[in-house]
Amino acid sequence: MVQFWQQLTSFAFPRSEDRFIPYKIEDNHPLITSGLSEKTIDYLQRLVGSPGINLPIYLTALTHRSVVHDPATSSIIESNQRLEFLGDSVLDLLISEYLFKRFPENAEGELSSNRAKIVNRKSLAGFARSIGLGDYLLIGDSADERKIRNSESALADAFESLIGAIYLDRGIHEASDFISRHIIEHVNFTTIVSAEHNYKSRLIEYTQSNHLPPPVYSVITEAGAEHEKTFTIGVTCTDHFLGKGIAQRKKDAEQLAAKEAMERLAADDIEWS
Numbered sequence: 001m002v003q004f005w006q007q008l009t010s011f012a013f014p015r016s017e018d019r020f021i022p023y024k025i026e027d028n029h030p031l032i033t034s035g036l037s038e039k040t041i042d043y044l045q046r047l048v049g050s051p052g053i054n055l056p057i058y059l060t061a062l063t064h065r066s067v068v069h070d071p072a073t074s075s076i077i078e079s080n081q082r083l084e085f086l087g088d089s090v091l092d093l094l095i096s097e098y099l100f101k102r103f104p105e106n107a108e109g110e111l112s113s114n115r116a117k118i119v120n121r122k123s124l125a126g127f128a129r130s131i132g133l134g135d136y137l138l139i140g141d142s143a144d145e146r147k148i149r150n151s152e153s154a155l156a157d158a159f160e161s162l163i164g165a166i167y168l169d170r171g172i173h174e175a176s177d178f179i180s181r182h183i184i185e186h187v188n189f190t191t192i193v194s195a196e197h198n199y200k201s202r203l204i205e206y207t208q209s210n211h212l213p214p215p216v217y218s219v220i221t222e223a224g225a226e227h228e229k230t231f232t233i234g235v236t237c238t239d240h241f242l243g244k245g246i247a248q249r250k251k252d253a254e255q256l257a258a259k260e261a262m263e264r265l266a267a268d269d270i271e272w273s
Helices: 003-007 038-048 055-061 081-101 108-118 119-128 142-144 153-168 170-185 188-192 199-209 250-266
Strands: 218-221 230-237 240-247
Touching: 003 153, 038 055, 038 108, 038 153, 038 170, 055 081, 055 153, 081 153, 119 153, 119 170, 153 170, 153 240, 199 250, 218 250, 230 250, 240 250
Parallel strands: none
Antiparallel strands: 218 230, 230 240
């Protein structure tokens, strides 16, 4: 295990100090012509707190998946979905560390529940709005007409993607500083912790307290165009079907499935024998 960990930590992502990109960029530069304006560059550098950021990574972080499928912007080939995946993991790690240190008396279930309240879609979208992130997103024309720019989903995705970009560009310490400034210190932490309960966390708590295996979520169906898919997800436990949810994001569909499961469990509608 030690050898594996040493190999894992030996991977080094090149940082911006190794390939400094100056603040001033010519008007015909690909970053400008593809949508990253001088105003956006200035915003990003002020947000991250450094003039030497790796701009291509942040261009990707701001690129909604609708852009990739829009013929008018076909030159952009990567959306922020991969960075969202990375940023989600970085955010979970750093918020988990914060909660672990701040609430030493809390059990694992309470820590998981509080973390879920802080990093849910509604909260993340709120953090994105607090820094004006929606104004700088790159959105496909048809999606922009449907007000996707200010949607909870697009904002939450972009916020996680931005964290992923900061991590790749500046490292874990800068990512931690960003999260501290724009989540932990920027909002009323007590209010977030006392916000609506997370159904997935409640379901996990239920299975743990009843000595059951953890719930399993699986995609039942998915329909629609690539950038407008609708997912139907079911949740099971010990081969018992507990509930299903339908949404445009898998995470949201999982929440709805867990909500239905908790409602059935509250009504004693599940026979475990």
